[in-house]
Amino acid sequence: MKRRKAPVLTASSRHASARSRLGAKRRRPLVAQAGRRGEHGLPVTHEAPPGSGHGGIKRLEWRAPTSSLADELTRSRNSFSETVESIRNLIAPGIKVRTNTVATSLNVKSTPELVILLADLGADIIRISQYGFSAYADGGDTLFVEPAEMQRAHDAVRKIAEQYPLLDIFVPRGAPRAASEEERTRAWQNRAVCSAGRYGFVVLSDGKVVLCDELPPSGFWIVGDLSRQSIMDVWNSPHIDALLRPRRSSFKETACFRCEQFDSCHENKGRCFRDAWKAFGTFNAPAPSCPKAPASRRLM
């Protein structure tokens, strides 16, 4: 298994003092989310629009075309007016604006209205993505859009698009499609190498170490403690080794136990145990994106 000789350390922001204690610099926002203030830089002001180059705002998340609906969805007062203002202030100095809106059962009916508003504001690219199944959907979600509803929005926007020939608009149609077995296998083979423990680890504010920022900061998942150990002691610890090269016998009753690729899976790109834990509640389970993982409501 390829591992870096020294780890890349990530300071987790889940604990308040982590960044300042470890001297981590705050990164500039790549995505501004409409309705969130301060951290994401909205509203974008007329005096100081962000640059459009590296580190600047690349796209705007937009929730709804009316003030009441936008404020309700973002749970932020004035999010609508601030987003409109932000778009105007981005477009004025010539910055291209691309928006993305997730269509849910709450806002899908307003999709045509939204597209007209954004087109009239001067957006260059408008993307509507459908609220979809994740690996962890439990089936009780009321935000899913009925396929017929999505199709209606698609058809209405197609007509609107005829009036804006230069605009790049995409609205999905109908029901989201589950990936085929072949697509899932290809995606699994082409998955990125899991960096957790191979390239680095995450240091929490109290010095405890986990392998991924999204894992619970307690118990089984703590692989070291920098208040008592050196970085290299943690990095070379048997604990990390045990997570990266787990025993097959601890996977009984799962697809991994019978998997002929068990060793190569862990030796090469790795199995995302964060997703395994999120999907199945345990470290000892396949990554949900593996084609051998139990079927569930997901597109992975």
Ligand code: SF4
């Ligand atoms: S995650 Fe998939 S490929 Fe990897 S060991 Fe488990 S079943 Fe096999």
